Amino acid sequence: MHAFGGPEYTKGHGTQNDFVILPDPDGELELTDERVRALCDRQRGLGADGVLRVVRAGNLPDAPADVPSDVWFMDYRNADGSIAEMCGNGVRVFARYLVDSGLAQPGDLPVGTRAGVRPVRTHDDGRVTVEMGQAKIFGESATTVAGARVAGVAVDVGNPHLACVGDHDLDALDLSTAPPHDENLFPDGVNVEFVRPLTAGEVRMRVHERGVGETRSCGTGTVAATAAALHAAGQTTGSRIVHIPGGTVEVEITASGSTLTGPAVLVGGGRLSAEWWQNP
Numbered sequence: 001m002h003a004f005g006g007p008e009y010t011k012g013h014g015t016q017n018d019f020v021i022l023p024d025p026d027g028e029l030e031l032t033d034e035r036v037r038a039l040c041d042r043q044r045g046l047g048a049d050g051v052l053r054v055v056r057a058g059n060l061p062d063a064p065a066d067v068p069s070d071v072w073f074m075d076y077r078n079a080d081g082s083i084a085e086m087c088g089n090g091v092r093v094f095a096r097y098l099v100d101s102g103l104a105q106p107g108d109l110p111v112g113t114r115a116g117v118r119p120v121r122t123h124d125d126g127r128v129t130v131e132m133g134q135a136k137i138f139g140e141s142a143t144t145v146a147g148a149r150v151a152g153v154a155v156d157v158g159n160p161h162l163a164c165v166g167d168h169d170l171d172a173l174d175l176s177t178a179p180p181h182d183e184n185l186f187p188d189g190v191n192v193e194f195v196r197p198l199t200a201g202e203v204r205m206r207v208h209e210r211g212v213g214e215t216r217s218c219g220t221g222t223v224a225a226t227a228a229a230l231h232a233a234g235q236t237t238g239s240r241i242v243h244i245p246g247g248t249v250e251v252e253i254t255a256s257g258s259t260l261t262g263p264a265v266l267v268g269g270g271r272l273s274a275e276w277w278q279n280p
Ligand SMILES: N[C@@H](CCC[C@H](N)C(=O)O)C(=O)O
Pocket: 017, 078, 083, 084, 085, 086, 087, 088, 089, 090, 159, 160, 191, 209, 210, 211, 212, 215, 217, 218, 219, 220, 221
């Protein structure tokens, strides 16, 4: 057996939005953009949509001041190395990792993110519920698909989204490149959801994620999609079952916040090669 000798990792996913989890309680790993890109690369690395570093908030210099220092902080990176404020599927997988590795007790626990602390509840059946905060609709906008304008609403779920609700032919959508967006409304880029209402209370969605590309699920995206679907139906509160290519999640939006419930799976883990980590 090779003694790989590099950092520990675990691979996990939430509705097939997949992550490499790096435990680093003291914030000692030098997590460069290049290392993140290499880890997420599906040919030269482990392959993932993003990286979740597990660090005590007090040991991460850029953790927001309102996150208590002893809270476990999800230092999230997109596959291209960029930092995002929030990742809903990531929080579920992160909480599953904390519980399964003995860093937290099952039940209710807080997870620190760049969008603030997110209260989480782990369930016995493997699902995890995350309190996602308010999904704020802050404007109307549009993108273009195959030369045609597609209208949507701008939604802030801690990170930015353009959620387009309509009678889309989701199977025919080409999301191999990023749908164009209004740079004035979304100066830091945007995650774009195409949402098709099904029967009452259910929608289907595909997503192109900022810093990643098309993914099989996006937790914050499902919350944005639900807020947009409710808005299109003239409502501000309610719930939706959201079907994404990687599975199904449940979203509820109330007057004061929102919740996301879905599965969180740990696949396995080991150690990276120390040599690869030095020069990935
Ligand atoms: N997959 C995530 C969202 C990850 C961040 C996003 N790509 C961004 O840049 O905002 C989720 O499950 O919410």
